[in-house]
Amino acid sequence: xxxxxxxxxxxxKENPVFKLVLGLCPTLAxxxxxxxxxxxxxxxxxxxxxxxxxxxxxxxxxxxxxxIPIYIVVIATFVTIVDLVMAGFAPALHKSLGIFVPLIVxxxxxxxxxxxxxxxxxxxxxxLDGLGMGLGFTFALTIISIVRELLGNGSLWGVPLxxxxxxxxxxxxxxxxAFLTLGLFLGFFNWLDAKRDA
Amino acid sequence: xxxxxxxxxxISAIFINNFVxxxxxxxCPYIGVSKNMDSAVGMGMAVVFVMTLASMVTWLIxxxxxxxxxxxxxxxxxxxxxxxxxxxLKTIAFILVIASLVQFVEMVVQKVSPTLYKxxxxxxxxxxxxxxxxxxxxxxxxxxxxxxxxxxxxxAAGVGFTLALVLMAGIRERLELxxxxxxxxxxxxxxxxxxxxxxxxxxxxxLKL
Amino acid sequence: MKEIFKLGGILLLVTxxxxxALSMVNKITKPKIEEQKRLVVERAxxxxxxxxxxxxxxxxxxNDEILYYIGYTxxxxxxxxxxxxxxxxxxxxxxxxxxxxxxxxxxxIGIKVMEEKETPGLGTKIxxxxxxxxxxxxxxxxxxxxxxxxxxxxxxxxxxxxxxxxISSRAVTNSIKEGLEQLEKRLGGFKKQANPTQxxxxx
Numbered sequence: 001x002x003x004x005x006x007x008x009x010x011x012x013k014e015n016p017v018f019k020l021v022l023g024l025c026p027t028l029a030x031x032x033x034x035x036x037x038x039x040x041x042x043x044x045x046x047x048x049x050x051x052x053x054x055x056x057x058x059x060x061x062x063x064x065x066x067x068i069p070i071y072i073v074v075i076a077t078f079v080t081i082v083d084l085v086m087a088g089f090a091p092a093l094h095k096s097l098g099i100f101v102p103l104i105v106x107x108x109x110x111x112x113x114x115x116x117x118x119x120x121x122x123x124x125x126x127x128l129d130g131l132g133m134g135l136g137f138t139f140a141l142t143i144i145s146i147v148r149e150l151l152g153n154g155s156l157w158g159v160p161l162x163x164x165x166x167x168x169x170x171x172x173x174x175x176x177x178a179f180l181t182l183g184l185f186l187g188f189f190n191w192l193d194a195k196r197d198a
Numbered sequence: 199x200x201x202x203x204x205x206x207x208x209i210s211a212i213f214i215n216n217f218v219x220x221x222x223x224x225x226c227p228y229i230g231v232s233k234n235m236d237s238a239v240g241m242g243m244a245v246v247f248v249m250t251l252a253s254m255v256t257w258l259i260x261x262x263x264x265x266x267x268x269x270x271x272x273x274x275x276x277x278x279x280x281x282x283x284x285x286x287l288k289t290i291a292f293i294l295v296i297a298s299l300v301q302f303v304e305m306v307v308q309k310v311s312p313t314l315y316k317x318x319x320x321x322x323x324x325x326x327x328x329x330x331x332x333x334x335x336x337x338x339x340x341x342x343x344x345x346x347x348x349x350x351x352x353x354a355a356g357v358g359f360t361l362a363l364v365l366m367a368g369i370r371e372r373l374e375l376x377x378x379x380x381x382x383x384x385x386x387x388x389x390x391x392x393x394x395x396x397x398x399x400x401x402x403x404x405l406k407l
Numbered sequence: 408m409k410e411i412f413k414l415g416g417i418l419l420l421v422t423x424x425x426x427x428a429l430s431m432v433n434k435i436t437k438p439k440i441e442e443q444k445r446l447v448v449e450r451a452x453x454x455x456x457x458x459x460x461x462x463x464x465x466x467x468x469x470n471d472e473i474l475y476y477i478g479y480t481x482x483x484x485x486x487x488x489x490x491x492x493x494x495x496x497x498x499x500x501x502x503x504x505x506x507x508x509x510x511x512x513x514x515x516i517g518i519k520v521m522e523e524k525e526t527p528g529l530g531t532k533i534x535x536x537x538x539x540x541x542x543x544x545x546x547x548x549x550x551x552x553x554x555x556x557x558x559x560x561x562x563x564x565x566x567x568x569x570x571x572x573x574i575s576s577r578a579v580t581n582s583i584k585e586g587l588e589q590l591e592k593r594l595g596g597f598k599k600q601a602n603p604t605q606x607x608x609x610x
Contacts, residue, residue, distance in 0.1 A: 025226070026222075065414060073422055084436040099336040103223075105289055174400065175399075178222065179390070180390060183390040183392075183393060184386070184390070186385055187379075286430075286432075286437075290426070
């Protein structure tokens with residue numbers, strides 16, 4: 001088990017969005033602007049790292065039968081912390097992410113990593129796993145949001161970039177655009193893999 | 199009770215703000231369980247049932263245990279000086295309540311109707327991590343719905359989810375035989391289909407209620 | 408049976424620990440969150456009543472409900488700069504709340520949208536600031552207008568609605584109109600405009 005691979009697998013090989021197809025609700029919902037995407041990514045990464053570390057620390061004392069409810073309590077605690085801190089210090093972001101902040105609690109990536117990795121591995125590796133997976137999630141959200149915001153609104157991070165003659169493809173920042181963009185990205189990565197294997 | 203208002207909530211939750219196609223809630227089961235019609239219908243029924251119950255229970259919990267009002271249970275039991283504001287515990291309270299609720303429903307259905315259990319049973323455990331259930335609880339709060347409105351909204355949101363799921367299952371059953379480019383087969387084409395369906399649902403947004 | 412109690416006990420302990428930790432975090436963030444909410448109203452008031460001294464704005468409260476605000480030109484509170492109120496109406500996907508300021512004749516002197524969750528790219532354009540401009544173009548259209556004029560172009564009024572977001576545009580416009588009429592009733596009428604024709608020449 002090399003440390004580097006625990007960290008880097010989240011980006012491509014086991015990217016939670018593109019490869020494991022997990023955490024789709026927030027991916028679709030908040031990728032309409034780069035700001036939202038990165039805000040969500042950072043929030044989820046924090047929760048992922050903290051819950052992985054705590055789950056790994058308590059893994060020997062947790063009775064098998066009730067491990068899932070306990071993991072959920074741990075995750076919900078950190079989600080609430082993120083929620084409260086964001087409301088106090090980044091109210092604009094908190095408002096535009098809306099209910100998707102508390103819904104990080106049911107993001108399958110987080111419970112999935114607690115169950116599949118942190119519950120069985122030592123603290124430091126769990127930390128790296130959480131960090132890598134979190135950044136992989138953020139990376140996926142960011143590239144989807146770049147496509148959607150640039151083509152759908154003609155801007156990046158809220159800054160207009162396209163020439164005035166550019167007519168934004170409004171559809172892309174509306175809900176259908178989220179499905180279409182993610183579908184094409186998934187297809188693109190499948191095609192890339194098939195080409196590499198051939 | 200204003201029936202007209204409840205009708206607006208229902209239509210809005212099913213069509214205009216469809217849970218899956220407009221609010222992006224419950225995407226995992228939407229993609230995962232839409233491969234055939236039977237499982238789509240089973241999953242849909244289970245979601246409608248649990249969503250209605252969850253709307254009911256979370257509303258009661260929020261209004262009588264978390265909200266700082268004089269009817270707060272803790273205020274009454276401990277005869278505190280001021281009603282405690284426990285709203286910051288809502289995430290943790292809601293997820294635990296929903297998880298136990300699902301377990302409880304599973305046990306009851308198993309005891310009462312083994313046939314129903316056979317068709318719904320396997321979908322129930324999957325529901326705990328379905329963000330649509332927790333989502334509806336938070337949306338009810340966001341919209342400041344009262345008890346009846348919350349229940350109606352929960353039920354209608356479940357129906358909207360089922361509608362999207364069943365439509366998708368119908369399409370995917372046909373897609374099995376369609377000549378789709380290899381990289382797009384499976385999940386990617388399902389997303390593209392969902393995108394087209396969402397465009398169709400955008401048409402409802404012009405509805406004036 | 409014994410095992411159930413043991414497991415239940417552990418779960419209860421974990422939840423209690425989590426709640427305890429959260430109540431500590433809540434103690435730290437609560438004042439900050441309330442401060443943020445206050446700031447939203449404060450900023451909106453400054454935008455709505457540009458001629459008032461920000462330190463001399465009073466609330467008029469009835470039955471725990473803020474009816475409107477009075478802004479004075481100085482802290483001595485002798486001259487009224489104008490009144491402000493919150494206009495609310497359901498838009499397309501949310502309730503849109505706007506802080507509106509008028510002078511003593513009932514002419515709008517400033518507005519600011521405080522709360523909306525409309526469709527991104529469409530309804531949210533009520534807050535859009537175009538490149539190189541300093542204020543949202545949609546909201547600027549209301550400045551210097553009286554309640555009687557307020558209607559969107561589709562209702563034959565002068566307010567240009569946002570393309571693809573008539574519902575949001577109409578909600579803002581009508582909520583302001585209704586709010587103004589209500590304010591006028593509460594105040595027992597606005598002052599007469601000094602010289603209406605002259606105001607028109609200036610603008």
